[in-house]
Amino acid sequence: MNEKTMVADALAGVNGELTRFGEMIPQTENKELKQCLKQMRNACEMSQEKLYDLARERSYYVPAAKASQQEIEHVRSILTQPSMK
Numbered sequence: 001m002n003e004k005t006m007v008a009d010a011l012a013g014v015n016g017e018l019t020r021f022g023e024m025i026p027q028t029e030n031k032e033l034k035q036c037l038k039q040m041r042n043a044c045e046m047s048q049e050k051l052y053d054l055a056r057e058r059s060y061y062v063p064a065a066k067a068s069q070q071e072i073e074h075v076r077s078i079l080t081q082p083s084m085k
Contacts, residue, residue: 003058003060004058004060007051007054007055007058007060008055008060010051011048011051011052011055011061014044014047014048014051015048017044018041018044018045018048021037021038021040021041021044022041024037025037025038025041
């Protein structure tokens, strides 16, 4: 297995963990557990950032082009339209 594949696999795993933390934290009533999960999520986010930086640095990941202001305004208008029921 090459490094690019390992980085991609690690990123996919970390992203999955972040998704699970996002699901668990709001459902937890125990404040101590909630705080512990938040700390674990924060550590996971830091790992994800490091992996992302490595992937960008080595050109394993090339982000999509930035959206134009016109594209941003178009999406904003769609999301802020009153619901048509």
